[in-house]
Amino acid sequence: MYEFDGFDWDQEKRKLILEIRALDISKDGLQVVSDPMAITAKSPQKGEERYKTTGMRRGKLYTVIHTPRNGKCRIITMRRAHKDEEEAYNEYNRT
Numbered sequence: 001m002y003e004f005d006g007f008d009w010d011q012e013k014r015k016l017i018l019e020i021r022a023l024d025i026s027k028d029g030l031q032v033v034s035d036p037m038a039i040t041a042k043s044p045q046k047g048e049e050r051y052k053t054t055g056m057r058r059g060k061l062y063t064v065i066h067t068p069r070n071g072k073c074r075i076i077t078m079r080r081a082h083k084d085e086e087e088a089y090n091e092y093n094r095t
Contacts, residue, residue, distance in 0.1 A: 002051075004073040007033075017078060023062070029075045031057045032064045039092045050076065054085045061086050 007030055014025050023029070032038060035055030043050035043065060054063045061081035067074050081089065 002068045002073075004068060004071060006072045007075060008069065008072040009075040013077070021079065023078050025064070025075045025078050028057050028062070029064045029066075029078045031055070032062045032078065033066065033073060033075070037089075037093050039089055041088075052085075054081045054089045061089055 007026075009025050009029070018024050032055040033053050035057075038053050038055030040051050040053040043052045048067055050065055050067045052063050052065050054061055056062075062078055063081045063085050064078045065076045067076060
């Protein structure tokens with residue numbers, strides 16, 4: 001992944017995700033990215049360098065899309081993990 005000093009997000013996007021998904025990227029997103037068992041992969045987006053991190057929040061898997069910006073981890077969006085992301089997380093953490 002990349003090194004960063006703190007988190008950042010767009011306040012309007014935060015409100016939108018809170019409204020449509022009942023997820024607060026300023027709190028819930030931080031939990032996912034901070035999960036010690038989370039997995040991070042480069043997102044196949046063109047243009048801006050983006051990453052997707054899949055991790056746990058309250059016993060469920062979520063995926064956070066983020067990018068390095070101005071030395072911080074800027075959270076772009078958050079959603080429930082897709083099936084392939086859940087499988088990758090479980091495979092990576094299988095012991």
